[in-house]
Amino acid sequence: MLKEWLISIKSINFNKILVIYFCSLIGLVVFWRYFINFIFLWVLINIAYLLLVMNLKDSWLCQKINKVGTLKLIFLLFVIAILLRLVFLSQKPVLSSDLEYRYVLRSQLMLNGKFPYRDFDVNKPPLYAYLLYFMGLCFGAGQLQFRIFFSLIDSLIPSIIYLIGSYIWNKKSGIVAAFAYVFCPITFFEVGLSGHYDPVPILFVTISFFLLLKEKSTLSGLFLGLGFAFKIYPIVLIPFYLIWFKSRKKQRNFISAFPIPMILSIIPILIVYPQGLIEYLTYQTVEWQTWGPISGPLVQFFGPSILNLKISIIVLFVFLFLIILMFYMTAVKKKSYKFWVKLLILTIVFMDVLFILEIFKNSLNATIIGLVIIISIVILSFVYFPLSKYLDPYLSTSITPKDNVLIQSVFAITLLIFGSAQAHPWYWLWILPFVVLIKTKDLKWFFLILLMIMYPGGYLTQPRWISGWMYP
Numbered sequence: 001m002l003k004e005w006l007i008s009i010k011s012i013n014f015n016k017i018l019v020i021y022f023c024s025l026i027g028l029v030v031f032w033r034y035f036i037n038f039i040f041l042w043v044l045i046n047i048a049y050l051l052l053v054m055n056l057k058d059s060w061l062c063q064k065i066n067k068v069g070t071l072k073l074i075f076l077l078f079v080i081a082i083l084l085r086l087v088f089l090s091q092k093p094v095l096s097s098d099l100e101y102r103y104v105l106r107s108q109l110m111l112n113g114k115f116p117y118r119d120f121d122v123n124k125p126p127l128y129a130y131l132l133y134f135m136g137l138c139f140g141a142g143q144l145q146f147r148i149f150f151s152l153i154d155s156l157i158p159s160i161i162y163l164i165g166s167y168i169w170n171k172k173s174g175i176v177a178a179f180a181y182v183f184c185p186i187t188f189f190e191v192g193l194s195g196h197y198d199p200v201p202i203l204f205v206t207i208s209f210f211l212l213l214k215e216k217s218t219l220s221g222l223f224l225g226l227g228f229a230f231k232i233y234p235i236v237l238i239p240f241y242l243i244w245f246k247s248r249k250k251q252r253n254f255i256s257a258f259p260i261p262m263i264l265s266i267i268p269i270l271i272v273y274p275q276g277l278i279e280y281l282t283y284q285t286v287e288w289q290t291w292g293p294i295s296g297p298l299v300q301f302f303g304p305s306i307l308n309l310k311i312s313i314i315v316l317f318v319f320l321f322l323i324i325l326m327f328y329m330t331a332v333k334k335k336s337y338k339f340w341v342k343l344l345i346l347t348i349v350f351m352d353v354l355f356i357l358e359i360f361k362n363s364l365n366a367t368i369i370g371l372v373i374i375i376s377i378v379i380l381s382f383v384y385f386p387l388s389k390y391l392d393p394y395l396s397t398s399i400t401p402k403d404n405v406l407i408q409s410v411f412a413i414t415l416l417i418f419g420s421a422q423a424h425p426w427y428w429l430w431i432l433p434f435v436v437l438i439k440t441k442d443l444k445w446f447f448l449i450l451l452m453i454m455y456p457g458g459y460l461t462q463p464r465w466i467s468g469w470m471y472p
Helices: 002-010 014-031 035-056 060-065 070-088 098-111 126-139 143-168 171-182 185-193 199-213 217-230 233-242 248-257 260-272 275-285 295-302 311-332 338-359 366-394 401-419 425-437 441-460
Strands: none
Touching: 014 035, 014 070, 014 185, 035 171, 035 185, 035 441, 060 171, 070 143, 070 171, 070 185, 098 126, 098 143, 126 143, 126 217, 126 260, 143 171, 143 185, 143 199, 143 425, 171 425, 185 425, 199 217, 199 233, 199 401, 199 425, 217 233, 217 248, 217 260, 233 248, 233 311, 233 401, 260 275, 295 311, 295 338, 295 366, 311 338, 311 401, 338 366, 338 401, 338 441, 401 425, 401 441, 425 441
């Protein structure tokens, strides 16, 4: 029944899909600050986006672009991407305060002679602070400049995706993957509107993956290390990348090059203010404010600790253990991904249970909440079996090695987001380059739909965000 539905959906005229997509985009630009309009238009543009990606390969657009040379194609990808990301420049970035109170303010402080970590708090790695200083020095410390700069960086990523797709699959698959990134609505809001700097580490991680496929172990490790020096999430990719290299020499080259960017960026901090590094590491380990999708509600129910153990650390280590277990089962034992798809679905259902409990927490005591959580886990464990019976026919088991490392990367980052003490909506951008490159259709569509569901949930479930953009 599901396959028949997908076939009927695929028959929709591509031109009509384009019209719906761009009308939804225009509607979002004009009316997105109205809360109800945002929900309706967000659902509409994401349905149009999924249909667009689904029909792109056989469309007239792909056929025409397929005839274009590589350099012209890369330029075309960049131009379309930057135009789509800049359509929100006329709007105020109220979804997040990072741009105004973290990026711009910190850049201005450094331009005024203040030193990061010593004179003001920085909750990111040192390379992030240097980037803000460089941007303020070259372009001025302003919201508009930052949004344009990060949009330009984000617009480079589709070209790398195209090169990867062409290398591991074929030119047409590379075009589809690149445009799947170009047209993704999440990037419009989180880069063009909110101006988050995540495209910078994502660009380096994507380049690292391309170099991995090329067997350039040292350069791959170096670029993954650059991504890590901006955001810590690339560290979970190391075991999956390492196993790609068959020779011990290449594995050593990769792991030796990885920490170089972080070490070099730390040296100035150690010279000027050694305590700053300790303060940063303390923040990243034991002083995080907890609002992760699982650890956040648990902390609100039971307090920050249980039996003198921080709940956020327990949850994080549970999901890190799952990443290690997935590495062993998929990379070493060569097991299929059916179990992990079902685990993610059940995890999302469990998160919904926690969200509902959070709504009624004032009328429930901790004992009742604890019992409901335990009962929910037991029920979900039994749900696994009927879920398996339903999903197994739709999940592929034959996966190529190149698709394998893509899927492993997506699962690893997704599990990290679920287990993190802090999980912002824009973190879902981290998996996007890997998802659009996946060849196995069942898993590709599973993660694209997951993105469309999980991303707005981070905003819609938080009243403090909703109140900021309820009215124009």
